[in-house]
Amino acid sequence: MAWIEPTLVALVLLGSVVAFGYVLWTQRMGHVWPKRGEVQITNPGGFFPGVWEVLTQNVVLRNRPWVGLFHLPLFFGLLFFLFKSVLYVLAGLGMEVEAPDWYNRLLDVVAIVVLVAIVFLAVRRYLVEREKMTHPLESGIILGLIGLLMITHLLEGAVVAESAAGIANWWGHYLVLAVFPAVIAQGKHLHLILAPVNVVLKHMTERPSDRPVFGNDLDMDLEDESKLEAEYERLGMPGGVADFGFGPLFDQTACIQCGRCNDACPAGPDLKPREHFVLALQNPALTGDELAKLIDADVSATCVQCRACEVACPTGCRP
Template identity: 30%
Template sequence: MWPLLNFAAFIAVSGFAVYWFAAVVYSRITYIRLGKPHELKQDLDVRIREFLIQVFGQKKLLKDKKSGMMHMVMFYGFIILQFGAVELIVKGFIKGFELPLGAAHPYFSLTQEVTTFLVLLAVAYAFYRRYVEKLSRLKRGLKSGVVILFLAVLMSSILLSLAFERLWLGADSSLYAPFSSLLAALFTGLSESQAGAAFYIFWWVHLLTLLAFLVYVPQSKHAHLLFAPVNIALRETKPYGKLSSLHLEDETQESFGAGKVEDFRRNQLIDLYACVECGRCTQMCPASNTGKTLSPMDLIVKLRDHLTEKGAVTSRTPWMPSLSFASGAAAGTRQAADQRLEEKRLIGDVITEEELWACTTCRNCEDQCPVSNEHVEKIIDMRRYLVLTQGDMPHEAARYFQHIERQSNPWGISRKDRIKWREGREDLVIPTVEETDDFEYLFFVGSMGSFDIRSQNIARSFAKILNTAGVKFAILGNEEKNSGDSARRMGNEMLFQQLCQENIAAFQAYGVKKIVTICPHTYNTFKNEYPEFGLEAEVFHHTELIWKLIQEGRIRPEKEMEEAVAYHDSCYLGRYNGIFDIPRHILQAVPGVKLLELERNREDAMCCGAGGGMMWLEESQGKRVNVERTEQALQARPTVIGSNCPYCLTMMSDGVKSKGLEIQVQTLDIAEIVERALL
């Protein structure tokens, strides 16, 4: 009679929990479907490879090796324990049940118990990291504590259930069941009936905890267990440096960008429920690290909670339980809560403008995210709404756009002066496309190289290298326009597309097949974004071409430099385009140069603070990002801070000056270092 009642109770409780779980998961899918539909590229091989690397290989989680190993134990532990869970549940209905594994069953039992113990150790370490070590990136609220408690009870109840089952069955201790045997030895005085009762107590503790966890998961940050694999499988596979374009010619659109959470694409909304709230993004964010309002993790969480609130109202169905911990519908009457939600603005009430304009678009957050969330494009989509739909932006941004529109450079200097940078160096041969049609490379100088006095030296040094190597090149001269990178990342998609089309028209008019530039931002937008608008040309960063010339023996940096160079990885050459080694190879090829690595380097390198249009905006909060990065570089005790980007060079130069060290520490572009080493 007891097994029958036990089975009936199991069916009732399990059915209720599974229904609740399914209802909440369905509600989240319904909320995600509020977003705009989006067609993904049919690149199945790329998606499968990425899925295997990130989900089963846990590649990004292992960036933090301690937390990564802890998570891998839990991840694979729970996969292994699913088989043991089936056996344990059936034991509640059939006394002494074992899976029909024959002679292999003892090894199965050993695997289950060892795995359970390892997961329990991982849970203990998770508690230590969060509450004893108090890792700064981890929150220590009730929700986090509940999950750790859930996991601890789940694992403990497995071993205790198995221990009391041994006593109930009168089984001897076994090396194939080491932990349950050890626990059973502590309770050898129990009678058979007492041991059986204790087994069922812990069996039900395990089952109820498991079912409670099942209900809790989809409405907590642990929804990532469900949505993270989907997010990784459905993420954009376009280059990191390519933003999605707006169809500005669509006259039916009343607004552009994201002014409501429903304006995001559905694959962007999956991000929100995939978030683990691990804080890795915020820990690496240059804005957050220097006292700005922006926290990438908090931005995702606030968007998630807002979507859940809005979805609970717009997608409400009678049969769906209202279990959302984020919902505000419980406060006051439902009608009043719905009205408040209707009046809540995405930009202003949920996400502040200060957060949006603090982002440098460095992608450090995305590079660290273990579930492949994409923070940057969401921020830019909201900037697009502010700029294109509301006409609301910092006054420096408005001035920048005006100068670009009128003179095609950020300072509003006459466009006729764009070619003047080549004056003053009679040893250089720098023809324009009108002066020669015999060129292999178009040197796209960019606004910094053309107008900024300090960056002009980079352009001249690179031209000298090309002359020395006998490379045939030309420049557009006064026909050159701004690349549009900053305009796009500041939200002015219309200005970007205009500049893009004008530049491509010039390239086509002069039959340009190869383009080289000294600016990683220009390099990225030409290489990854212009092809969508019709560019058909190879694009090179100047470090790529310099290294090619060194390898071919066309230039030989032979003069001793005797400098200790702290190399700073720029975001748009490094994280965005994966070029880390080439600049280092160049520096190592210069006699006398000692290459120094910063503590944060390569993929983990911190932004200089200029990306995403921040080069042209004032920092009104906290510490200046460029000063923080300069201090990190100075810790290496260099004589030179090396860079590959005019923006970075400007920011690092200003940082060195702020420390009063401009005499002791030079800031040089790699092209300038190589030119000095040429005989």
């Protein structure tokens, strides 16, 4: 009967991969991926500054130092646990793999630091700045899952692996690993995977803004709706969101929805780059007319394309 547990592990793994792929394609990337051919690498050397920005998290730290400081353990903690997660799955499938002792001891320290960071971020989000918070349920679930990963890891050293408690703890850790990808795929925490890609692409590519800015990009009489339609056709966006390029559409998958772009915008608070130029592109079914209704023409005209929002963004978005 030794085959039962590896089979269950394999089935859970398969379910995790299928669920992640389904959610990612149907809800986030299905209308983005076909446009990947539009990406033009104009600065291959930008790969290294992009990777440096990802690893140092310097934009996160620059804009909100204390918040950024406590996000660092989450970022590096998940990176440190990535290798263990691979070993965890392989061991569950019946392969004889084991991490070195020094690595496990390092993970113990990392897990404790991550738990401290989770407590700080939870207090900040749910008590100190509760009114400013977006997606409280999703954020709570993600923090809870990360916390469970850390706790079940620490419990491995406190329980006998072959005991009932040890087996339950192993499966608890594994099931959290299995659920995590599909959960992040459908919300703003997809940035954990795609933001590093977007940051590197920001350094390696150049692209002009292809969003409509009434009174700026558009040459038209705002009172004449027929001219509005003509201008959409001139800009190559008669179908609305579906006709935007890869860059703006990929931005909405990498957006952490932190609002730094809104804070940096000199045309705020009426003009909101996050809502108007990034999150507005999440629904590929929006037509040009529906997209135009999401932002008042007079408000959009206040955008001077200074790119302050781009400079402030920690995930490489270029609204």
